[in-house]
Amino acid sequence: MLRSLLIYDSRDFVTASATAAMTAIGAGRKAVAAWRAAPAAPDAALASMRAAGIDEWRSRVLVWDAARTPDAAYRLLTTTELAMIGSADPLAAMWSGPSMSLDGCVCRIGAGRYTPMIAAGHIGLTTGVVPDLSLRIGEHLTALGLPLPLVPALLPYATQDWLDHLQQLFPSDWHAITSWPSTVPLARVEAYLLALIADRALLPPK
Numbered sequence: 001m002l003r004s005l006l007i008y009d010s011r012d013f014v015t016a017s018a019t020a021a022m023t024a025i026g027a028g029r030k031a032v033a034a035w036r037a038a039p040a041a042p043d044a045a046l047a048s049m050r051a052a053g054i055d056e057w058r059s060r061v062l063v064w065d066a067a068r069t070p071d072a073a074y075r076l077l078t079t080t081e082l083a084m085i086g087s088a089d090p091l092a093a094m095w096s097g098p099s100m101s102l103d104g105c106v107c108r109i110g111a112g113r114y115t116p117m118i119a120a121g122h123i124g125l126t127t128g129v130v131p132d133l134s135l136r137i138g139e140h141l142t143a144l145g146l147p148l149p150l151v152p153a154l155l156p157y158a159t160q161d162w163l164d165h166l167q168q169l170f171p172s173d174w175h176a177i178t179s180w181p182s183t184v185p186l187a188r189v190e191a192y193l194l195a196l197i198a199d200r201a202l203l204p205p206k
Contacts, residue, residue: 010149021138032077153202
């Protein structure tokens with residue numbers, strides 16, 4: 001997890017690739033809204049998730065769950081998966097954590113490589129490389145009209161908040177690890193911004 005926090009560089013987020021991820025998440029949310037509007041036709045949702053590279057077993061579970069809980073259909077999709085659904089292009093590298101702890105590579109992990117992490121069942125590994133939290137922060141910053149280079153500065157506060165909210169039922173409870181980052185409310189990101197201001201790392205607007 002520490003490696004993940006250290007590898008982020010604010011300069012990487014001043015790019016079109018960084019903002020493209022936010023567009024992809026928005027498109028993914030629109031697609032999910034369309035699936036919810038047509039619950040009797042789950043084939044489109046299943047085909048889209050397959051095309052996005054989401055695991056077949058997980059895709060079928062999501063469709064099964066949507067048929068039984070239509071009011072909360074596809075609520076288990078992570079922010080990363082929404083970005084994958086919303087764009088055929090792979091998620092830009094700056095959103096991902098380091099791959100070293102997973103496979104020894106001195107590089108960033110590619111989006112969607114969840115299976116080895118689930119098998120590992122190690123909280124530090126999973127929280128360090130899954131990009132859901134950074135993407136969710138970026139989504140809220142975009143909504144506030146603030147620059148994406150603030151993401152690395154906010155991550156330490158958000159990561160501690162994540163760990164404080166984590167409630168695993170068993171060591172490989174991957175859903176418990178990934179569910180909170182994808183549902184972080186705007187108020188929490190505003191609290192992180194206020195903490196930056198209190199620490200004099202960020203000046204408030206005049």
